[in-house]
Amino acid sequence: MRILILGGTRFLGRATARLAVEQGHEVTCVARGVSGVVPAGARLVAADRDDPRALVPLAAEGFDAVIDVTRQVSHARHALTALADHVGHWSFVSTVSVYADHTTPGQSAADAPVLAPAPPDVDGPIGPDHRWYGECKVSIEQLVRERMGADRSFVCRAGLIVGAEDPSDRFPYWVRRLSAGGEVLAPGRPTDRVQFIDVADLARWLLHAAATRLAGTYDGSGPALTRAELLAGVAAGLGVADPVLTWVDQEFLLSHDVREWSGERSLPLWVRLPEAGGLMDRDVRAALDAGLTVRPLPDTVRATVSWMSANPAAVRQGGLDPADEAAILGEWQAVRDR
Numbered sequence: 001m002r003i004l005i006l007g008g009t010r011f012l013g014r015a016t017a018r019l020a021v022e023q024g025h026e027v028t029c030v031a032r033g034v035s036g037v038v039p040a041g042a043r044l045v046a047a048d049r050d051d052p053r054a055l056v057p058l059a060a061e062g063f064d065a066v067i068d069v070t071r072q073v074s075h076a077r078h079a080l081t082a083l084a085d086h087v088g089h090w091s092f093v094s095t096v097s098v099y100a101d102h103t104t105p106g107q108s109a110a111d112a113p114v115l116a117p118a119p120p121d122v123d124g125p126i127g128p129d130h131r132w133y134g135e136c137k138v139s140i141e142q143l144v145r146e147r148m149g150a151d152r153s154f155v156c157r158a159g160l161i162v163g164a165e166d167p168s169d170r171f172p173y174w175v176r177r178l179s180a181g182g183e184v185l186a187p188g189r190p191t192d193r194v195q196f197i198d199v200a201d202l203a204r205w206l207l208h209a210a211a212t213r214l215a216g217t218y219d220g221s222g223p224a225l226t227r228a229e230l231l232a233g234v235a236a237g238l239g240v241a242d243p244v245l246t247w248v249d250q251e252f253l254l255s256h257d258v259r260e261w262s263g264e265r266s267l268p269l270w271v272r273l274p275e276a277g278g279l280m281d282r283d284v285r286a287a288l289d290a291g292l293t294v295r296p297l298p299d300t301v302r303a304t305v306s307w308m309s310a311n312p313a314a315v316r317q318g319g320l321d322p323a324d325e326a327a328i329l330g331e332w333q334a335v336r337d338r
């Protein structure tokens with residue numbers, strides 16, 4: 001296939017471009033070249049999508065498939081205006097942040113309600129909390145379906161993406177923490193649900209979707225597993241036998257200013273329950289039926305470790321620091337022993 005990736009200089013876009021080259025496709029990426037470089041064998045067309053006409057010269061080339069990762073509504077609009085009539089199939093990487101209800105577990109893409117589209121004066125996520133992120137993705141989903149038609153558009157609502165070149169501090173925290181050994185603070189209950197997708201599996205599915213002209217809207221995530229399974233899988237990938245896990249109650253963590261999800265003083269991938277019980281517990285059977293395959297967790301861990309070891313400076317440090325973790329574990333022990 002002749003594939004056009006709008007992105008391709010970092011994480012998912014780059015992984016998709018790399019795999020597409022490996023599969024023998026002719027790969028063109030469009031980016032400014034600010035975030036990184038495209039993989040060997042892919043062509044970079046350097047362009048700034050803030051310019052409404054930046055993609056117009058590519059129309060004459062014609063592509064079998066486009067894969068777009070944008071968060072900016074205007075970038076999607078410009079791309080569709082320039083290219084929709086010159087490509088066979090359009091995949092848009094959206095997000096599970098489009099959903100309106102993050103509380104109810106077991107929802108599926110087929111019928112879960114989504115947010116309203118972004119207001120006309122909002123073009124992309126704003127500020128450190130990425131306000132309007134989900135709404136902008138909803139707007140772009142609509143544009144893609146309108147311009148490409150239902151039978152030529154694939155909307156992939158990605159869940160948490162993990163694996164090699166992960167620019168976040170989320171999954172890498174657990175890899176780092178379990179490899180450090182000692183008593184590990186495990187948040188919440190062993191049965192709490194966690195859900196994510198390996199970047200390489202998502203890349204493979206995007207290319208499968210393009211090749212088979214998959215149409216429709218799907219969640220792009222692996223099946224949920226328990227937090228105990230997550231930590232066991234990370235340990236297995238690291239070759240750590242019998243990690244020492246101390247499960248600490250959610251309310252205790254919250255009362256000690258331990259934060260959710262990511263960032264400073266957080267326990268990454270941990271979210272408050274039941275409020276966020278639907279965020280990482282979605283029903284993804286439709287995606288699995290439509291060709292998404294999911295590798296064993298230890299393989300994801302090994303890919304992450306090998307990237308972290310080769311690129312230490314690129315790994316974002318975040319999460320609970322060891323001294324804070326030890327202090328909280330000490331206090332928890334004291335409460336339990338009382």
Ligand SMILES: NC(=O)c1ccc[n+]([C@@H]2O[C@H](COP(=O)([O-])OP(=O)(O)OC[C@H]3O[C@@H](n4cnc5c(N)ncnc54)[C@H](OP(=O)(O)O)[C@@H]3O)[C@@H](O)[C@H]2O)c1
Nearest residue numbers: 007008009011012013031032033034035048049069095161
């Ligand atoms: N990470 C997660 O856990 C997660 C979860 C759910 C959904 N998602 C979605 O998954 C996608 C991930 O995409 P990604 O990993 O490839 O990273 P990304 O950060 O979305 O990459 C953005 C790409 O667009 C390019 N770009 C940005 N501004 C541009 C401009 N003005 N003109 C031209 N190109 C521009 C960037 O390259 P340059 O900077 O070099 O121009 C880069 O290649 C995103 O859509 C995200 O919303 C992610």
